[in-house]
Amino acid sequence: MIQFESVDKWYGAMQALAGVSGEVRRGEVKVLVGPSGCGKSTLIRTVTRLEAIQGGRVLVDGVDVGARGVNINRLRQRVGFVFQAYNLFPHLSAIGNITLGLTKLRKMGKAEARERALAELARVGLAAKAEEMPGKLSGGQRQRVAIARSLAMDPEVMLFDEPTSALDPEMVGEVLAAIKQLATNGMTMICVTHEMGFAREVADEVWFMERGAVVERGRPADLINSSAHPRLQRFLRTLA
Amino acid sequence: MLEILQNNWLLFLVGQYPHGPIGGLAMTLFMALTALALCFPFAICLALARLSPYRWLRLSATAIVHTVRGLPLIMFIFWTYFFSPLIIGRAVGGVETLIIALVVYEAAYLSEIIRAGIQGLPKGQFEAASALGLGYWTTTWKIVLPQALHNMLPSMVSQFVSTIKETSLGYVISAHEMTFAASQVNNVLLTQPFEVYAILALTYFVLCFALTSLARYIERRISAGRVAVATPAVAVAV
Amino acid sequence: MGYIFDLRGVLSGQYFDWFLIGLAVTIALTCAAWCLAMTMGIILTLIRMIPFRPFEWFVALYVEYHRNVPLLVQIFVWYFGVPSLLPRPARQWINGHHGEFLLATIALGLAAAAYVAEDIRSGIRSIPKAQNEAARSIGFGYLGAMGYVVLPQAIRIAVPPLINQTLLLFKNTSLAMAIGVGELTYRTREVESYTFKTFEAFAVATAIYLAISFGIMACGAYAGRRLKLENA
Numbered sequence: 044m045i046q047f048e049s050v051d052k053w054y055g056a057m058q059a060l061a062g063v064s065g066e067v068r069r070g071e072v073k074v075l076v077g078p079s080g081c082g083k084s085t086l087i088r089t090v091t092r093l094e095a096i097q098g099g100r101v102l103v104d105g106v107d108v109g110a111r112g113v114n115i116n117r118l119r120q121r122v123g124f125v126f127q128a129y130n131l132f133p134h135l136s137a138i139g140n141i142t143l144g145l146t147k148l149r150k151m152g153k154a155e156a157r158e159r160a161l162a163e164l165a166r167v168g169l170a171a172k173a174e175e176m177p178g179k180l181s182g183g184q185r186q187r188v189a190i191a192r193s194l195a196m197d198p199e200v201m202l203f204d205e206p207t208s209a210l211d212p213e214m215v216g217e218v219l220a221a222i223k224q225l226a227t228n229g230m231t232m233i234c235v236t237h238e239m240g241f242a243r244e245v246a247d248e249v250w251f252m253e254r255g256a257v258v259e260r261g262r263p264a265d266l267i268n269s270s271a272h273p274r275l276q277r278f279l280r281t282l283a
Numbered sequence: 284m285l286e287i288l289q290n291n292w293l294l295f296l297v298g299q300y301p302h303g304p305i306g307g308l309a310m311t312l313f314m315a316l317t318a319l320a321l322c323f324p325f326a327i328c329l330a331l332a333r334l335s336p337y338r339w340l341r342l343s344a345t346a347i348v349h350t351v352r353g354l355p356l357i358m359f360i361f362w363t364y365f366f367s368p369l370i371i372g373r374a375v376g377g378v379e380t381l382i383i384a385l386v387v388y389e390a391a392y393l394s395e396i397i398r399a400g401i402q403g404l405p406k407g408q409f410e411a412a413s414a415l416g417l418g419y420w421t422t423t424w425k426i427v428l429p430q431a432l433h434n435m436l437p438s439m440v441s442q443f444v445s446t447i448k449e450t451s452l453g454y455v456i457s458a459h460e461m462t463f464a465a466s467q468v469n470n471v472l473l474t475q476p477f478e479v480y481a482i483l484a485l486t487y488f489v490l491c492f493a494l495t496s497l498a499r500y501i502e503r504r505i506s507a508g509r510v511a512v513a514t515p516a517v518a519v520a521v
Numbered sequence: 522m523g524y525i526f527d528l529r530g531v532l533s534g535q536y537f538d539w540f541l542i543g544l545a546v547t548i549a550l551t552c553a554a555w556c557l558a559m560t561m562g563i564i565l566t567l568i569r570m571i572p573f574r575p576f577e578w579f580v581a582l583y584v585e586y587h588r589n590v591p592l593l594v595q596i597f598v599w600y601f602g603v604p605s606l607l608p609r610p611a612r613q614w615i616n617g618h619h620g621e622f623l624l625a626t627i628a629l630g631l632a633a634a635a636y637v638a639e640d641i642r643s644g645i646r647s648i649p650k651a652q653n654e655a656a657r658s659i660g661f662g663y664l665g666a667m668g669y670v671v672l673p674q675a676i677r678i679a680v681p682p683l684i685n686q687t688l689l690l691f692k693n694t695s696l697a698m699a700i701g702v703g704e705l706t707y708r709t710r711e712v713e714s715y716t717f718k719t720f721e722a723f724a725v726a727t728a729i730y731l732a733i734s735f736g737i738m739a740c741g742a743y744a745g746r747r748l749k750l751e752n753a
């Protein structure tokens with residue numbers, strides 16, 4: 044579904060990604076961990092070309108994302124992206140945030156779009172907040188609306204960039220529950236997160252990144268408890 | 284165009300001086316500087332009044348500021364023109380009239396800048412001052428105003444630019460400044476109005492653009508300084 | 522001083538009409554220049570979005586000229602200067618068709634456009650890049666993201682400063698008196714010189730200016746409150 048082929052990314056003279064390779068198969072859940080600034084966000088942002096890359100290739104369904112002539116807007120509809128800071132549109136209500144893409148991109152009728160949006164909101168437990176403006180929602184509710192907004196476009200893959208790290212602790216659970224449910228239903232996902240309990244439960248594989256490269260990878264149970272990966276252990280201790 | 288400039292540059296610069304009253308660019312600058320300097324104390328008082336804990340003081344200062352902001356400058360100039368002789372009891376020249384009108388007008392605008400500057404200060408400053416046991420006036424003079432005025436320096440330069448531009452209204456009451464000088468040149472030449480007014484516009488442009496650029500430069504310097512001060516605090520927090 | 526304030530002298534008969542006509546011209550001038558300013562301001566914003574250096578320079582020069590030259594001088598350039606560059610028939614047409622009103626409209630409108638363009642630009646700039654990214658991530662292209670997400674928010678931010686520009690434009694129409702446009706200030710001076718009731722004449726004009734200005738300010742305050750968005 045997604046393939047990274049020795050991806051290089053430079054910010055000026057600073058190398059943010061150094062030859063990252065890896066594959067995410069359909070239905071798999073990968074969790075990305077690593078210290079701040081190691082390139083986690085950058086890596087998943089290359090999947091929808093939010094960041095251009097300077098070397099290597101990123102393939103989605105066998106199509107080179109960076110190739111000329113790729114309809115990037117179509118591709119982005121198929122790959123959902125959830126941001127750390129939610130990035131809801133503050134001028135639209137919760138449901139307006141969701142119907143915007145449906146009516147303008149999917150060309151759905153108003154009624155149909157509303158129905159679909161309400162279904163998505165119900166899925167994340169927010170049907171009652173449909174008409175609320177984002178400014179009036181809590182952080183956890185905002186993030187769930189953002190997830191519903193992505194899901195409404197029927198993506199085949201979901202990318203999460205630290206979806207819970209801007210949240211107050213008591214709201215982390217509700218957002219993680221929504222993501223877990225997605226995983227259970229077989230959604231392909233890459234999730235940047237430091238919630239190791241979550242990783243243990245849903246991840247097929249954990250990738251540990253350092254300085255722009257994936258330095259360890261493996262099943263969560265193997266990685267998290269084994270003493271064979273001292274750097275990872277040291278990092279995990281800093282989280283606790 | 285060059286020829287016009289060659290024959291009239293002195294008129295543009297100093298008006299009819301030394302054969303008549305001083306005018307031109309010299310007078311424009313003099314009036315702008317004087318007006319700004321004179322309005323300063325009023326502006327500070329207005330700003331403090333607008334931030335004062337006394338309701339009546341706050342309301343009357345707000346009323347003054349809004350009234351001034353609601354009127355065209357030209358109205359002020361005419362009020363001053365007709366009524367300052369009655370109040371002062373003697374004839375008042377164009378230059379004095381314009382300066383008086385500008386002082387009132389600019390004081391209202393400048394007070395808004397000062398108020399914003401004071402409100403922009405971190406609250407900790409006030410708390411620190413009261414923790415030291417300083418009174419209102421000491422806090423205001425020694426702590427609030429110096430910082431606020433420093434941060435406002437760019438806005439102040441912009442205000443000077445506005446004042447320079449506003450002195451051009453001296454034309455309507457025949458105050459001898461640069462726009463008036465240009466109209467005199469135009470009246471003599473008659474045939475080249477575009478050239479004359481282009482020279483005038485260009486002169487204002489060079490002067491005001493230089494000052495605007497200076498304001499931007501100061502702005503950058505000040506905000507760079509702020510970041511430098513702020514960084515260690517962040518480092519400590521992490 | 523033994524002076525009796527008496528508005529009847531300046532508010533009766535033809536003088537009342539003069540004030541009315543003056544007010545009408547002031548409003549007409551404000552509206553005409555406002556339309557020009559908005560149109561030109563939007564055009565300048567669009568030009569500035571084209572990633573081609575000379576276009577950016579042109580807009581920058583346009584903005585700096587209009588911000589750094591006194592408005593009265595700009596009016597003089599248009600009124601005294603520009604017609605002298607035109608061919609004779611055009612000049613005659615202008616003179617025959619209230620040229621002073623037309624040229625004052627152009628001068629006021631083009632000057633205000635520079636400020637309008639700046640307000641719109643800072644409105645757009647104040648929208649976080651993340652909003653654009655979120656829109657692009659759903660699948661919107663440049664225009665879709667701009668049109669459905671960035672601009673609607675930018676406009677909300679730009680409206681209060683634009684209302685303030687409207688206030689300034691309204692006040693600045695008074696400068697048109699210097700080239701003989703019969704707007705409110707000009708008529709006030711006429712009433713004053715016919716009746717010698719200086720105080721009353723200017724009191725009436727001041728009251729009219731203040732009433733309209735306060736109306737515009739109130740709109741600005743209301744819009745500022747209504748359009749404010751909480752970040753999300």
Ligand SMILES: Nc1ncnc2c1ncn2[C@@H]1O[C@H](COP(=O)(O)OP(=O)(O)OP(=O)(O)O)[C@@H](O)[C@H]1O
Pocket residue numbers: 054057059077078079080081082083084085086
């Ligand atoms: N727009 C940019 N310009 C220059 N450098 C950047 C830019 N964005 C990111 N970087 C740098 O690239 C590196 C990787 O950044 P990235 O955001 O991917 O890290 P991250 O692993 O997501 O960190 P965090 O956990 O803090 O989100 C960092 O060193 C960062 O400073």
Ligand SMILES: [Mg+2]
Pocket residue numbers: 083084085204205
């Ligand atoms: Mg990140």
